[in-house]
Amino acid sequence: MTFVRPSFRHPQQPTNALGYVRKDYEGLISTLCAGCGHDSISNAIIQACFEIPVEPHKVVKMSGIGCSSKTPAYFLDRSHGFNSVHGRMPSIATGANMANRDLIYLGVSGDGDTASIGMGQFIHALRRDLNLTYVVMNNGCYGLTKGQDSATADRGSRTKKGAPNPFESIDLCEMAIQLGAGFVARGFSGDKQQLVPLLKAALLHRGIALIDVISPCVTFNNSSGSTKSYQYVRDHIEATGTFDFIPLQQEIVVQYEEGATQAVTMHDGSIIQLHKNVGGVDVTSRRRALDLLEAEREQGRLLTGILFLDPESEDTHAILNTTLTPLNQLTQAELCPGAAALEQINARFR
């Protein structure tokens, strides 16, 4: 872990289409443990935002409590961030999103923050189809309190403490698909090649986009008996396929063999090109997605990639039919009915 980041930048460092350099998407130096999977995810977020590209100040970073929830300090310095209370990021994100629909909302949470204390808020954000990219940095344990099992720890998995976890684990992706989330994916912090395009697609998806990122805890849950260790994940990982994310303005330059790819057009015209690995996956079928997750689980494999995608999904604003003007930009004249209307209201109470 280094505490000093060199200020030197290559004079010809690339700029993106908006004129920003990658540094404009960075944050403070991480204080997480050296080798923490979460830092890789932070880097992938920086890369994804730089590549899409988004304007850094148009992103809102939200989190709960825990190691994962500290990370918004480590990326996107120019974005407003909100480190809320344990398990309550989704409600803060809901309110913030209602106030201004024009910003990009990125929620970061952990497995304790999501699958235990925040389970209620998590599933209801899914139900509402909040326009939020919800990244779970999933390490199967409570890091900040030194390694207790979390609810996503696999049954029988052992943390550094040694005792096997006696309880059933929660699969956040299966749950999200079942609850109607329009974009569900699983990534691995050690696979940036896959994670960056996943994040890019998720950030541009309208409605909730869940990415459950397996992110090993090097300090407490990286031992040989753990199913969330780097080694275990690398040995058991299986991807739905590799894919490219093609933003609206870009031309598709690579052609793939017919039949092996699936192109899914997103609401803004962007396209996701999927190159299938696992038996003809149709990522737009909810039932197939659930079947496949279960089948892979039975095999002891960890399925990653885009698991389910509904390109037609709507977000909360569409469901509520709110005005296209962000609510926080409405003027008093647009909001206050005025004295004459109040006189009429009074008359109804006489």
Added chain:
Amino acid sequence: MSRIEKVNDYVVRFANVNGTGSASANNLFALAIYRMGVPVTPKNIFPSNIQGLPTWFEVRVSGSGYLARRAGIDLTVAVNGQTLVQDYNEVLPGGYFLYDSTKRLPDECRRDDLNVIAIPLTQLCNDAFTDPRLRQLLKNIIYIGALAQLLDIDHGVLTAAISGQYAKKPQLAESNLQALEIGYTYAANHFAGACGLRVEPQPTSGESILMDGNSALALGAIYAGATVAGWYPITPSTSVVEAFERYANRYRIEAETGRKRFAIIQAEDELAAIGIAIGASWNGARAFTATSGPGLSLMAEFLGLAYYAEIPVVLMDVQRAGPSTGMPTRSQQSDILDAAYASHGDTKHVLLFPSDPTECFEMAVAAFDLAERLQTPVIIMSDLDLGMNDHLCAPLSWDDSRRYDRGKVLDAAALEALPTRWGRYLDVDGDGICYRTYPGTHPSKGAYFTRGTSHNEYSGYTEDNTIYRRGMERLARKWQTARDLVPAAEATERDSETIIGAIFYGTTSAAALEAIDLLAAEGVAINLLRLKAFPFGPEVKTFIDRHRRVFVIEQNRDGQMRQLLIGEGDFPPAKLLSVLNFDGLPITAATIVDQIQPLLAAPDPDGDTEPSGEKP
């Protein structure tokens, strides 16, 4: 046989089964009397149930304008077999007992000091109407018709009220008018002159309104420009958000598109409800939530965050009887301490205490200004009695030249113009309030990381004890600023020389004012102070200091406001004497007088004179 003979000064109680549409009929009765210019106070005393349990509705008629609930029933309309005997026994001697004589009165009803008015309501109703659903509703209108005759209520007022109520359903209006006539005619034929209670029209300015506090809170939120509401249904606050939605659908629809200029999220629980309001406020929209005691308990954690991270949020607490689930449909002022100090650590919250719907409206508007000016939660302390019952009050008013106070917020131009580095928690004006920014304001300036962890002036994480302490001291300074901004307590001097004072707030006010009039009639002069907000302004200290004995009248068991005064105001506890009502029913003047009288006789804790209230 004794007979109560009274004009415009009595209590009528309706004993019904809930879920039978009785509340709207009983409200019609209250409305008619109000429209005759006579002050009325309806109180719905209902069960936490949807259908089949006993429910009562009391209407106090008071020509002299006393608006508190009054105990003692002069006339009961008994249509609930389950409580018939109890209802019979609770009428005052010389009072009147109108019952549905389709079934005969039980044998144990044998009082000889009661005037019984037997009307076969069910029989009359079934003879006239065939639709079973309508029968249930119209039976209620029949007794209203009978009351109109017995009490001499203006017929035209009643028929106009019914026609107005069913303006869009003329057929229903017709059956209602028919039912009214049936009751009226039956009473005229069988009980002419049987009742000594009468309504006599009074001159009125026509200005005052009859409104429930929850509608007024909702209107306050509409007028204050609130756009986001996060909520979770809980009695008795539910109708706040329901009314907000109703008014928003009327006044907040974008004409060209039909789209909504508001977002209401029914959350999964109160934790999320206030989280939504906080998230929206943080992002620059005016937002609120409404709840009651159990919800307030759940919201405590987030209130602490909003206090410490300095995020405006408006919370409307419509209090009910606790502890725990308590009596969900009964009223109390028992969340005072919980609201004042909600959440762990050193937290304090601004509280507002409306005493009638007019003030609910004004304080709701003020709450949004205060929350944004002070960047902190503001909690409006209403209660079930205020929120769900209709109250006679001054009309709501709005000044079109009024502008919202959005507080200290920097826009892009202001950020550009800053001569020095901006710090989210940097107090540059000395009032403890710092400048904030909304997300997305500027490409490179004004972003910060909001956190509930300890932070320095630039919102960076710190565990430095000096910096932490500096931040907490600044929050204390902000609290002093709040003291100057919240509405001042309202002092009324009845006698410049009396040594006795009374402090009260919210729905206790009407009963307290009446009690003080009753005591004044006995020669006891008491000065008044009605609290409107916490923190307390200097006028509270002035008032307490200048009286030797101060009664603190409130509706909870533990004298919560008294405790708050002692804790925050550093007053000698012995000087502040609790007068309490906590049975869940709205407090009455008689309760207050009964408790104050023995206290007046007790020796003065600070001196050797008897605090009789008489001039020395």
